[in-house]
Amino acid sequence: MNIAVIGGGAAGFFAALNLAESLERPKHEICIFEGSSKLLSKVLISGGGRCNITNAMSSTDDFLKNYPRGEKELRQVFSRFHNTDLINWFESRGIKLKTEPDGRVFPESNSSETIIDYFNSSCNKSGVRIFTNHKLINIDIISTQVFPSGASVSVNETNNKFSLFFSKGSQYSADFVLITTGGSSKPENFSFLKNTKHTITLLLPSLFSFNIKNPISFPNSGLGTQESPLSMTPEESNVCSQESTKSSDPVGVERFLSLAGISVKNIRITLSKKIYSNGDILITHNGISGPAVLKLSAFAAQELHKQNYNFTVYINWAYSHRITNLQIALDTLKNLKQTLKNKTISHNPQFTIPHRLWEYLVSLSGIFPETKWLNISSKQLSNLAENIFSFSLTISGKTTNKEEFVTCGGINLKEVDFKTMQSKLIPNIFFAGEVLDIDGITGGFNFQSAWSTAYISANSIIRNILDLQT
Numbered sequence: 021m022n023i024a025v026i027g028g029g030a031a032g033f034f035a036a037l038n039l040a041e042s043l044e045r046p047k048h049e050i051c052i053f054e055g056s057s058k059l060l061s062k063v064l065i066s067g068g069g070r071c072n073i074t075n076a077m078s079s080t081d082d083f084l085k086n087y088p089r090g091e092k093e094l095r096q097v098f099s100r101f102h103n104t105d106l107i108n109w110f111e112s113r114g115i116k117l118k119t120e121p122d123g124r125v126f127p128e129s130n131s132s133e134t135i136i137d138y139f140n141s142s143c144n145k146s147g148v149r150i151f152t153n154h155k156l157i158n159i160d161i162i163s164t165q166v167f168p169s170g171a172s173v174s175v176n177e178t179n180n181k182f183s184l185f186f187s188k189g190s191q192y193s194a195d196f197v198l199i200t201t202g203g204s205s206k207p208e209n210f211s212f213l214k215n216t217k218h219t220i221t222l223l224l225p226s227l228f229s230f231n232i233k234n235p236i237s238f239p240n241s242g243l244g245t246q247e248s249p250l251s252m253t254p255e256e257s258n259v260c261s262q263e264s265t266k267s268s269d270p271v272g273v274e275r276f277l278s279l280a281g282i283s284v285k286n287i288r289i290t291l292s293k294k295i296y297s298n299g300d301i302l303i304t305h306n307g308i309s310g311p312a313v314l315k316l317s318a319f320a321a322q323e324l325h326k327q328n329y330n331f332t333v334y335i336n337w338a339y340s341h342r343i344t345n346l347q348i349a350l351d352t353l354k355n356l357k358q359t360l361k362n363k364t365i366s367h368n369p370q371f372t373i374p375h376r377l378w379e380y381l382v383s384l385s386g387i388f389p390e391t392k393w394l395n396i397s398s399k400q401l402s403n404l405a406e407n408i409f410s411f412s413l414t415i416s417g418k419t420t421n422k423e424e425f426v427t428c429g430g431i432n433l434k435e436v437d438f439k440t441m442q443s444k445l446i447p448n449i450f451f452a453g454e455v456l457d458i459d460g461i462t463g464g465f466n467f468q469s470a471w472s473t474a475y476i477s478a479n480s481i482i483r484n485i486l487d488l489q490t
């Protein structure tokens with residue numbers, strides 16, 4: 021039997037190795053066809069060169085929450101091969117791993133080359149054939165069962181064979197094809213599948229930072245020119261609207277961006293009542309980034325695309341201090357006014373907000389730097405409460421995250437049987453990895469879905485071969 025693995029990335033290598041461990045050679049031929057000149061190029065740069073292979077999170081329910089797309093399908097996949105299976109897989113083959121306090125798992129060597137070297141040498145030893153510069157451009161499906169009249173039976177009743185055509189003119193005949201070509205935001209990169217009739221969902225970037233380039237579009241002087249989606253009681257909104265000066269702050273963006281480098285732990289960033297994320301945030305030289313922002317970009321990938329990446333987000337800088345609504349923010353500030361009386365407000369940061377950011381929020385709220393708590397007007401206090409609980413930023417554009425980016429979209433999940441990873445349209449074609457409409461947030465979740473779907477595909481192919489032999 022000839023097995024063609026298309027794509028020499030994480031999923032392709034992992035599947036090929038699992039196939040090679042169970043199938044005899046030369047009786048069965050396993051080939052990896054890689055379109056570019058480089059193998060495992062994303063693995064090499066992954067996790068800042070350290071390769072965050074998975075996450076050690078123990079609850080599958082919690083693990084699945086890290087997939088904006090594919091959560092339902094992966095439940096079934098992970099019930100058969102999950103993070104602990106992966107960790108055992110590597111460690112039983114002599115690759116030492118370590119888990120960082122936040123749950124991310126890396127090779128103990130801190131180098132992705134450990135994984136790459138193991139994959140390359142194992143493929144070599146086990147006789148997996150590897151062809152670089154072999155970009156698949158077309159698949160011809162040849163039905164093996166032919167009626168006496170010469171007419172082929174419907175494809176899903178046959179054991180198909182496939183003729184694979186590559187960009188430089190070469191051809192390969194395969195009994196099984198495993199597609200692991202990764203994510204891409206270009207539909208033309210899926211055109212080799214045209215004969216299979218598979219559909220590709222809308223392809224969009226995920227995991228990106230937010231830019232705030234245009235000073236004029238900056239709405240928030242802390243005085244709320246836009247209505248926040250955050251839950252406010254009528255009394256709460258009244259407090260702000262009555263006393264707000266609603267002035268614009270054209271220099272606000274530059275001042276905000278001058279805070280580049282400041283990070284704040286455990287904020288909440290909100291796009292709409294239903295779409296928000298919690299985590300750390302980093303102010304960058306052109307906007308905001310960090311885990312909370314990347315997570316929001318992933319869960320709102322389609323929504324943000326619809327808005328052409330022009331939208332408003334609201335940041336609760338004091339989320340970790342249980343400031344869960346504007347009234348609580350205001351009441352807390354009123355208490356501080358009583359207790360801190362003669363202290364200078366800008367010199368006394370609260371809610372573990374970094375000093376420079378606090379000074380910025382104070383000044384944005386219309387409070388002079390040397391003002392004492394005692395002398396703050398109720399209007400200024402309301403402004404500050406709003407800036408702390410619901411700081412609004414108008415976003416214009418995105419920056420793809422250099423650390424880790426993935427594609428939202430890919431092979432329509434309805435067309436794949438997740439028990440086997442086999443195509444529901446063309447038997448003996450399988451899919452694994454980011455080519456599917458599955459993506460996760462940062463933290464090792466993308467690799468885990470690639471390894472798990474690859475493992476299941478490999479085992480389904482092995483089972484199909486054994487079934488054919490008996």
Ligand SMILES: Cc1cc2nc3c(=O)[nH]c(=O)nc-3n(C[C@H](O)[C@H](O)[C@H](O)COP(=O)(O)OP(=O)(O)OC[C@H]3O[C@@H](n4cnc5c(N)ncnc54)[C@H](O)[C@@H]3O)c2cc1C
Nearest residue numbers: 027029030031055066067072156201202453454464466467
């Ligand atoms: C900079 C960066 C860092 C990352 N770090 C992490 C991390 O630390 N942890 C994590 O979990 N995830 C990380 N990710 C995401 C992770 O790398 C991917 O989700 C994962 O590589 C997907 O594996 P894959 O095998 O499906 O696709 P890929 O690894 O992208 O491999 C697909 C391969 O198929 C080839 N190919 C494409 N089309 C064809 C064709 N027509 N014919 C033949 N070959 C073709 C491509 O050239 C490529 O080599 C990172 C991503 C990036 C960009």
